[in-house]
Amino acid sequence: MSQRIADTHIHIWDFKKAEYAWLKGNTSILNRSYSIEEIETERKNCGISAGILVQAANNFEDTDWMLHTASQHEWIKGVVGWLPLMDPDATVKALQNKYGKETYFKGVRHLIHDEPYADWLLQEPVLVSLGILAEHNIPFDVVGILPAHIETALEAAKKVPGLRMVFDHLNQPPIATGERFGQWGELMKEAASHPEFYMKISGMGTTTGKGEGWISADIQPYVEFVLEHFGTDRCFCGGDWPVSLLAGSYTAAWKNYRTVLMELLDKESLDKVLYTNAARFYSF
Numbered sequence: 001m002s003q004r005i006a007d008t009h010i011h012i013w014d015f016k017k018a019e020y021a022w023l024k025g026n027t028s029i030l031n032r033s034y035s036i037e038e039i040e041t042e043r044k045n046c047g048i049s050a051g052i053l054v055q056a057a058n059n060f061e062d063t064d065w066m067l068h069t070a071s072q073h074e075w076i077k078g079v080v081g082w083l084p085l086m087d088p089d090a091t092v093k094a095l096q097n098k099y100g101k102e103t104y105f106k107g108v109r110h111l112i113h114d115e116p117y118a119d120w121l122l123q124e125p126v127l128v129s130l131g132i133l134a135e136h137n138i139p140f141d142v143v144g145i146l147p148a149h150i151e152t153a154l155e156a157a158k159k160v161p162g163l164r165m166v167f168d169h170l171n172q173p174p175i176a177t178g179e180r181f182g183q184w185g186e187l188m189k190e191a192a193s194h195p196e197f198y199m200k201i202s203g204m205g206t207t208t209g210k211g212e213g214w215i216s217a218d219i220q221p222y223v224e225f226v227l228e229h230f231g232t233d234r235c236f237c238g239g240d241w242p243v244s245l246l247a248g249s250y251t252a253a254w255k256n257y258r259t260v261l262m263e264l265l266d267k268e269s270l271d272k273v274l275y276t277n278a279a280r281f282y283s284f
Helices: 036-045 060-072 088-097 124-135 147-159 182-192 204-208 216-230 243-247 250-264 267-281
Strands: 005-010 048-054 076-081 105-109 140-142 165-167 197-201 235-237
Touching: 005 036, 005 235, 005 250, 005 267, 036 048, 036 250, 048 060, 048 105, 048 267, 060 076, 088 124, 124 147, 147 165, 147 182, 182 197, 182 216, 197 216, 197 267, 204 216, 204 243, 204 250, 216 235, 216 250, 235 267, 243 250, 250 267
Parallel strands: 005 048, 048 076, 076 105, 105 140, 140 165, 165 197, 197 235
Antiparallel strands: none
C-alpha cells in the first residue's frame, strides 16, 4: 500500500467570488485568481489523496466558494472557513443556520496576522466565540508570524479550555536567521505542554527566505524540534499552495517535506504525520 498523504493547507481564491483585502496592490504572482484544478496533475504525482481548503479572506464569500469547490472534488475533505468571531451572536447564528450543517465545514481561521494588534484573539467577544467553537468541537487554525502570536494563543488556551488549536506554518520559526531556537523555541515548548495544541508543518519554503533555493536541510532542525516536543500524534502537514509558489513548485515543496519526515520517522509515525493525525484533527 502506498503512503497516504493529506495536504491540510491549500488556498483557492477567485476575485469574482470574494474580496481578498491582503492582495490589493500585491505585485507578486499571487495577485490573480487560483483554482483547485491548477494543481490536479502535481497533487496526483505527489500522492496527495486528501486536501483541506483554508480561508484566505475574513468574509463568508470566501468560505462559501471553498465549500462549493469541496463539494465538486472528491479528494477535498474539508474547509477551514471564517466566522465573525468579534460577534458571538452572529457566530452562533452562522453555525445554527448554515455552517454547522455543512459536511465540509471542519475548522475556523481568522487572519490574525493582518490585525494591528497581536493579541486580537484575547478580546472578550472573540474569546466568547472561541468558546462556542470549543462547544461544537470545531478546531481553530492560528496563523501567527510573531512570538507574540504564540503568547496570545497560549493565553487564549487558558481562557477557553477544550479548544483545539493548530499553529499554521509552525508560526514562522527563525529559519531565515538560523537561530536554534530562541524565543520561538521556548514558547513552543510551553505550547507543546498543552494537549490541545497541534502543529502544522507547512509554509516553510517561504519562511526560509531563500526563494526557490530552499532544500530539506534548511527546515529539518525545526521540523525535528516540533516532532520532539509535540510528538508524532500532534503534527501534520500542509503545502500552502499557491503562496508556496513564491518559493518554488508544489512538487518541490512536498519533496522537501517528505525527505525530512522520512529521515526522522519510522513507517508508523510517518503515516500519522502525513495522514491520520490530519484526519483526526479535521474529522475526515
